[in-house]
Amino acid sequence: xxxxTLTVNGEPxxxxxxxxxxxxxxLRDHLxxxxxxxxxxxxxxxxxxxxxxxxxxxxxxxxxxxADCCTVETxxxxxxxxxxxxxxxxxxxxxxxxxxxxxxxMVMTAQDFLLHxxxxxSRAAIREHLSGNYCRCTGYEAIVDAVETTLNARRTS
Amino acid sequence: MDINMxxxxxxxxxxxxxxxxxxxxxxxxxxxxxxxxxxxAALTLSKVARGRISRLDTAAAEAxxxxxxxxxxxxxxxxxGDETFVMKGGHMQSSxxxxxxxxxxxxxxxxxxxxxDTLEAAEEAARxxxxxxxxxxxxxxxxxxxxxxxxxxxxxxxxxAEAAFAAAEVKVDATYVxxxxxxxxxxxxxASAAWxxxxxxxxxxxxxxxxxRAGLAKVxxxxxxxxxxxxxxxxxxxxxxxxxxxxxxxxxxxxxxxxRPVKLVVPREAGFTVGSFRPAARSRVRLAATRQGKLTAVxxxxxxxxxxxxxxxxxxxxATSKMYASPNIRMxxxxxxxxxxxxxxMRAPAEAPSFFGFESAMDELAVALGIDPVELRxxxxxxxxxxxxxxxxxxxLVECYRRGAALFGWSDRNPKPGSMVAADGTLIGYGxxxxxxxxxxxPSSARVRLSADGSCVVYCAAHDVGTGAYTVxxxxxxxxxxxxxxxxxxxxxxxxxPSGPVSGGSxxxxxxxxxxxxxxxxxxxxxxxxxxxxxxxxxxxxxxxHVVLPDxxxxxxxxxxxxxxxxxxxxxxxxxxTDMDDKTMQQGLAxxxxxxxxxxxxxxxxxxxxxxAEVRIDPLLRTIRVARMVGVFACGRIINPRTAxxxxxxxxxxxxxxxxxxxxxxxxxxxxxxxxDLASYHFAANADxxxxxxxxxxxxxxxxxxxxxxxxxxxxxxxxxxAIANAVYHATGVRVRKTPILMEDLL
Ligand code: FES
Ligand code: FES
Numbered sequence: 001x002x003x004x005t006l007t008v009n010g011e012p013x014x015x016x017x018x019x020x021x022x023x024x025x026x027l028r029d030h031l032x033x034x035x036x037x038x039x040x041x042x043x044x045x046x047x048x049x050x051x052x053x054x055x056x057x058x059x060x061x062x063x064x065x066x067a068d069c070c071t072v073e074t075x076x077x078x079x080x081x082x083x084x085x086x087x088x089x090x091x092x093x094x095x096x097x098x099x100x101x102x103x104x105x106m107v108m109t110a111q112d113f114l115l116h117x118x119x120x121x122s123r124a125a126i127r128e129h130l131s132g133n134y135c136r137c138t139g140y141e142a143i144v145d146a147v148e149t150t151l152n153a154r155r156t157s
Numbered sequence: 158m159d160i161n162m163x164x165x166x167x168x169x170x171x172x173x174x175x176x177x178x179x180x181x182x183x184x185x186x187x188x189x190x191x192x193x194x195x196x197x198a199a200l201t202l203s204k205v206a207r208g209r210i211s212r213l214d215t216a217a218a219e220a221x222x223x224x225x226x227x228x229x230x231x232x233x234x235x236x237x238g239d240e241t242f243v244m245k246g247g248h249m250q251s252s253x254x255x256x257x258x259x260x261x262x263x264x265x266x267x268x269x270x271x272x273x274d275t276l277e278a279a280e281e282a283a284r285x286x287x288x289x290x291x292x293x294x295x296x297x298x299x300x301x302x303x304x305x306x307x308x309x310x311x312x313x314x315x316x317x318a319e320a321a322f323a324a325a326e327v328k329v330d331a332t333y334v335x336x337x338x339x340x341x342x343x344x345x346x347x348a349s350a351a352w353x354x355x356x357x358x359x360x361x362x363x364x365x366x367x368x369x370r371a372g373l374a375k376v377x378x379x380x381x382x383x384x385x386x387x388x389x390x391x392x393x394x395x396x397x398x399x400x401x402x403x404x405x406x407x408x409x410x411x412x413x414x415x416x417r418p419v420k421l422v423v424p425r426e427a428g429f430t431v432g433s434f435r436p437a438a439r440s441r442v443r444l445a446a447t448r449q450g451k452l453t454a455v456x457x458x459x460x461x462x463x464x465x466x467x468x469x470x471x472x473x474x475x476a477t478s479k480m481y482a483s484p485n486i487r488m489x490x491x492x493x494x495x496x497x498x499x500x501x502x503m504r505a506p507a508e509a510p511s512f513f514g515f516e517s518a519m520d521e522l523a524v525a526l527g528i529d530p531v532e533l534r535x536x537x538x539x540x541x542x543x544x545x546x547x548x549x550x551x552x553x554l555v556e557c558y559r560r561g562a563a564l565f566g567w568s569d570r571n572p573k574p575g576s577m578v579a580a581d582g583t584l585i586g587y588g589x590x591x592x593x594x595x596x597x598x599x600p601s602s603a604r605v606r607l608s609a610d611g612s613c614v615v616y617c618a619a620h621d622v623g624t625g626a627y628t629v630x631x632x633x634x635x636x637x638x639x640x641x642x643x644x645x646x647x648x649x650x651x652x653x654x655p656s657g658p659v660s661g662g663s664x665x666x667x668x669x670x671x672x673x674x675x676x677x678x679x680x681x682x683x684x685x686x687x688x689x690x691x692x693x694x695x696x697x698x699x700x701x702x703h704v705v706l707p708d709x710x711x712x713x714x715x716x717x718x719x720x721x722x723x724x725x726x727x728x729x730x731x732x733x734x735t736d737m738d739d740k741t742m743q744q745g746l747a748x749x750x751x752x753x754x755x756x757x758x759x760x761x762x763x764x765x766x767x768x769x770a771e772v773r774i775d776p777l778l779r780t781i782r783v784a785r786m787v788g789v790f791a792c793g794r795i796i797n798p799r800t801a802x803x804x805x806x807x808x809x810x811x812x813x814x815x816x817x818x819x820x821x822x823x824x825x826x827x828x829x830x831x832x833x834d835l836a837s838y839h840f841a842a843n844a845d846x847x848x849x850x851x852x853x854x855x856x857x858x859x860x861x862x863x864x865x866x867x868x869x870x871x872x873x874x875x876x877x878x879x880a881i882a883n884a885v886y887h888a889t890g891v892r893v894r895k896t897p898i899l900m901e902d903l904l
Contacts, residue, residue, distance in 0.1 A: 020277050029276070034189035035182020037392070039343040040425045044835040047343055075182035092176035095803045099623030100179030101344040101392030107180060124844075131844040134835070136343050136393050137623050138810045139803060140843045 004068040008033070009077030017064050024048040024059030026067075027074055035075035035104045039134070046133030049105035050074050056112045075104035084111050087150045096146035098137035106133045110147045119155045123148060165635040165642025167864070170799035174627045174647060175390070184390045188347040190360045192418035195349070196225055197276040198408060199283035200427050206264040206295035206828030207496050210288055217285040218271055223278035227286060228270040228411055230256045235410055240375040242467050242499065243400040243750065248365070248372030250400040250433055251499040253466045256407060261290060262466050263498045264297065264829030265430025270407050272419055295828030299437055299462040299493035306460055309470060309490040313478045315544055318443075318487035321454035325445030328454075329521045333442065333514030334895045335878075336820040337462065337830070338435040339428075339838060340503050344392020346402060346428050350409040351418035356383040357409055363388040363650075364399040365659040366618050370652040371748025372401045373409065381748070389650040394622040396502030397432050399661045404431050429833040433501025434821060436462035436469065440514030444521075450528045452483040452537045459511060463492035467499040473511020475755075476593050479763065480515070482539035496828055502661055504811060505871040508594055509878070513816075513896060516590035516879030521892065530589055530883065531558050531567060531767075542761040550762040551858035551867070553791035554591065557767035561589070561789035564850060565769040574890035584774040586888025592766035592876030595755035596793070596867035597662050598734040600745035602655035603672035605634050606727040607680050609719040611702040612644040615676075619649050619657030619669035624870055625800025626665050632796050633670045633864060637677035639699035655729060656746040663764075663868030664752070666796060671862045672732035679728035687726075688717050734862070760860050764867040766790035768809065768876035771847075772884040779889075779903040783813045783881060784847040793858040793867035801869050805851045808873020814841035815874065816881040817897050 005014045008031060015030060022041075027033040027050065039047035041060045048059035051073040078084045084107055090096070097103040113121075113129040126147045127140070135143060165171050178184040215227040226232075233256040241247035255267035269286045273279035296304055322328060342362075349360040357377065363369050366386040374381040391398060404421055412419040423431050443456035459472045472490030503509075523530035535555050541548050562568070570587040571577055577585040604616040615634045621627040631645040648654060658668045685694045688704050689712075696707035703711040718726055733742040734753035745751030755762045771785040786809050795801045818839040824831040832838045851873075858865045878896055885903070886892045893902045 018275065018277050025276065028189075032191065034185065037186070037343070038188075038345065038422070039392075040835040042425075042834060042836065045343055079181045079183075088177070088180035091180045092172050095173065095176075095799050097173070097176060097179050098625070098803055098807060099342070099344065099391060099393040100175065100184055101186065101342070101623075103179050104182040127843045127846075131842040134343060134840070134842060136341060136395075136840065137803075137807045138814075138841060138846075139807065140810060140841070140846050141806055141849045142803060144843070 002065050004065055006067050006069065007071045009073055009080065019063065019065050021064045022060055023062040023064045023067055026064035027059060033074050033076050037101055037104060046109060047102055047105040049108040049133065051108065056108055075107060078111065086153060087111060090146040090149045094142045094146040094149065096139050096142040098139055102133060102135045106130065106135065106143060109133050113147065114151060114154065117151065121151060165632055165645055167632055167636040167796050169632065171628050171632055171642050171797055173625060173800060174631060175621060186344055186390050186392050187349060187360045187362045187388060188422050190349055192349060192351045195418045195420045196272045196274060196415060197279045198270055198272045198411065198419050198421035199279035200267055200423065201269040201283045201286045202427055202430065203261045203264060203266040203268050205261055205290045205292045206297060208261050208290050208292040210259040210268065211291040212289035214287040217287065218282040221278055221282040221285065223274040224271060224282045225274065226272040226411060226415055227282065228256060228407065229268065230259050233257065237376055238378065240372050244469060248368045248401050250402045250501055251467055254406060255403050263430060263496050264827065265427065265498065267403060267407065267431065270411060272411050272415060295496040297495055297497050297828040298823045298825050299495055301825060304493050306491040306493055309472065312490065313474055313486060313488035313544060316485035318454040318456050318485040321485040322443055322445045322456060325453050326448050327525050328443065328445040329518050329525060330443045331518055331521060331894055333440045333517055335438050335510040335513055336896065337437045337823065338503065338815065338819045339821050340395040340397035341835065341838060341840065342393030342395060342397055345425060346404065346423035346432055347421065348405045348408040349418065349420040350412040352413050355379065358385045358387065359409060360387050361405055362391040362394065362398050364391065364394045364620055364622055364661055366620065366650060366652045367656050367748040368659055369401050376406055384652065386652040388620060391620060391622040395504045396506065396661060399502055399659055402432055425835060426833040429830050430498045433499060435503035435506065436500035438462065438510040440511060442514050442518035444518050446522060446526060450526050450533050450536050452481050454485040455481060455483040456487045457515060458489045460491045460493060462500060463494050464497050464499045465494045468492065469500045471507040473507040476508050476595065477511055477515045478544050479542050480591060480593065481537040482543055486543060505594060505874050508875045509815065512875045513878040516876055517882050517894065520588065520883040520886065529572065531562050534558060534591060545756055545761060547756065547759065547761045550760040550860040551793060551856055552765060553854050553856050554765040554767065556854055557765055557789040557791055560852060560854065561767040561769055561787055564789065564852065565787040567769065574887055582776045584776055584888040586772045586774065586884035588880045588884030588887055589767065589769045590876035590879035590883060592768050592872050593763050594663055594868045594872035594875060596667060596762040596764055596861055597664055597752045597754040598668045598862060599658035599664050599752050600733040600737060600742040601658050601668045601672035602729065602731045602746055603669060603676045604655045604727060604729045605673060605676040605680050606725050607638055607718060608725045609715045611640060611714055613638055613640045615647045615673055616654045617649055617657045617669050617673060618652055618654040619665050620660040621649060622660055624665065624804055625797055628800055629666055629796045630669055630673050633673045634677040637674060637681055659750065662752065663870040666869065667862050667866045670796065670864050670866060672730050674864050675732045676728045676730035679730060680726050683726050683728065684717060687721065688712050762861045762867060764790065764792040764869065764872045766872050766876060768880045770880040770884045772881060772888055774888045779900040781817055781885060781898060781900065782847065786813065786877065787850045788873060789852045789854065790872060791854045791856040792869045792872065793856050793861055794865035795853050796866060798853065801853060802851045804869050805873040806849050808871060809849055809877050810841055810846055812874040812877020813846060813881060815896055816878040820897050
């Protein structure tokens with residue numbers, strides 16, 4: 001067992017955990033933050049996307065011990081802070097979710113795109129950036145609509 | 158969220174009721190439910206495809222710190238009892254329950270279930286279960302030598318198709334193959350079981366909570382009421398979660414034995430064999446026509462992959478035989494048993510593989526005749542079902558083609574293969590194909606409650622597997638009761654609710670929706686009866702939380718209901734399809750599989766669509782891109798255009814994915830699926846998909862059911878693979894008769 005100290009969604013956390021525990025399981029099973037989902041556990045589907053020190057990572061490919069002394073943000077944190085309220089609203093309005101299982105990871109990745117994209121980013125650029133997040137249902141067209149809507153709204157506001 | 162303020166009735170594009178829970182990450186899926194003191198389970202899978210376990214040693218696994226139990230065929234000593242395979246009238250995904258014998262029937266079969274205090278300990282121990290096998294030769298592919306085709310008991314015959322084919326002026330005879338595929342919903346299979354006072358509570362992602370309850374009650378020999386199945390949110394299903402998978406039973410057995418809740422999340426790789434899959438199929442299609450393009454013979458011979466442990470047959474002949482007018486029709490089906498886990502339902506199980514061949518053959522016939530493929534289909538539109546002679550409840554396929562062709566710009570198509578080339582040399586191809594899906598229905602119950610504050614709650618043990626049922630079922634009640642959308646709540650996905658049907662076969666809206674409609678009307682009747690006994694109820698209406706009496710005066714619902722004992726009006730309804738007898742209905746409501754249609758006593762009911770694809774192919778590398786897809790559908794009344802559009806669009810993207818990417822590859826030497834993870838089982842990512850356009854025609858079907866809805870969930874996939882293959886032919890002149898269509902097929 002190893003002791004780690006980190007900040008999760010703004011809250012300081014100290015935990016004693018097995019070193020082989022991955023970050024997504026730590027968030028889900030130890031902290032009850034089940035908005036982070038698991039779909040493949042080997043870095044392909046993107047359902048487990050969280051922010052680690054500001055950059056998005058795959059929660060299934062990061063060990064919890066690697067997050068020691070780091071800042072972790074999950075869908076719950078971004079929801080509570082209101083950072084992605086407009087994006088979430090656009091997802092709902094454009095029906096960019098069906099089963100919703102990919103959605104938290106998709107929102108995390110989409111927000112990452114929106115934070116870094118040029119204001120005139122194309123739909124193709126959105127598609128490209130989101131292509132590491134699978135939606136099997138599959139709402140790709142609607143997801144691109146929602147991200148594009150948010151991009152345009154943020155540019156004009 | 159306030160997007161929906163106002164009318165939430167039928168036909169309104171109401172925003173999904175579950176949208177906010179899902180975007181905020183608070184919707185609870187099966188693996189998200191906490192049970193106190195849960196133990197975690199891990200699986201060990203068979204490395205061989207057939208044989209017996211010759212040596213089993215669990216000592217090392219049991220020695221891992223925190224391990225509580227290692228279940229194997231030696232220690233289980235339980236069975237399914239009388240419970241069995243879903244296609245034999247039971248509820249299980251397979252008639253074979255792993256750990257009930259030392260026999261190995263397929264690679265990836267569960268050979269032990271290890272339970273520990275932590276997931277990490279369970280996984281470590283699962284790897285330490287030592288097993289030797291006495292291995293026997295196995296065939297996981299239906300193309301292996303020495304396998305025999307077993308013909309189906311019945312086929313379809315109209316006229317004399319063989320003779321007509323032999324005599325025909327123009328004909329096509331070709332064979333098309335489609336591979337095994339796996340559903341791969343992003344949510345992994347999971348089960349979390351807890352026993353209390355002899356009662357079982359199980360959380361799992363389910364398309365059939367009532368069937369799961371009935372099946373588990375039978376396995377454990379306990380009353381149905383003592384099983385609670387909870388599945389409020391399902392992270393994608395596509396048929397994968399319609400029956401009880403073996404791990405669910407094993408987890409419940411382990412939890413009972415340990416006296417402690419047990420949770421298992423099935424890793425992606427294991428999901429390929431713990432769950433079901435779409436079996437491989439081969440279609441020989443023979444079409445004959447006059448020079449003018451009138452079909453004179455339609456023949457379809459389908460061979461599907463089945464399993465040694467369970468006979469599974471998904472021939473699409475019921476649909477392909479009804480597609481076009483022909484005086485002579487002959488359909489046959491057969492299966493080949495292989496050493497695999499039992500195949501199962503996957504989005505349009507019969508239709509998707511079958512239509513790839515059938516609609517490719519129609520394109521080949523159009524080429525042979527020199528007739529436009531859209532026109533060929535329109536020329537052969539049948540006025541009635543060519544098999545039964547019954548009228549359609551509704552069929553706007555021609556209108557779908559006309560509208561789709563206009564939307565797509567079909568008239569720009571130069572029919573000559575390879576003739577349409579972009580400025581940079583990219584080859585452009587246009588293709589089309591027909592989609593159809595039967596509109597079957599199953600009995601369903603529902604309860605609707607209207608309260609004095611004007612709010613309405615709908616209860617039904619149906620499921621929203623992403624389709625939008627939470628939203629749609631509420632709209633049906635809101636429509637009858639004039640309730641604004643924000644005052645509607647829908648409770649589903651739990652076996653404590655009034656019985657709902659399996660969410661499979663695109664039946665939820667028509668079946669559960671009809672039950673909700675019936676219950677809501679009963680609520681309205683009671684409201685009218687309460688407010689004005691003796692007045693003409695047919696002249697009373699509901700508007701804006703008021704009852705409007707025949708004389709135009711208004712009474713507030715709050716006053717009427719507020720005065721009643723309990724302060725609510727609540728009605729339960731048991732609904733059945735018109736042609737179903739009461740006994741079948743009761744079996745269905747008790748958690749049995751009970752379908753009616755698509756062929757009823759007086760009519761035949763299918764949804765239809767015309768699908769178009771534009772492909773762009775690199776002239777040298779031969780990489781294929783689907784640049785555009787257009788689908789126009791006639792699915793009866795659309796309760797919610799927003800969610801229906803997403804279903805159809807999702808289906809079309811599935812179709813594109815199937816055409817170009819998806820295949821569960823079989824390692825024939827080892828008799829197993831080879832690409833059992835998401836890195837090597839390819840399906841469409843966002844950048845694989847171009848523009849998708851979906852339109853739904855305004856179709857009125859007064860026959861199919863009281864709310865006029867037909868199947869929506871699966872029809873979107875059906876024509877797309879053929880439309881894309883036909884577009885590939887148009888771009889290159891190369892006819893590829895298999896999926897996935899790969900660049901090497903075009904070299
Ligand atoms: S679960 Fe981490 S990428 Fe799929
Ligand atoms: S909404 Fe179901 S996987 Fe994306």
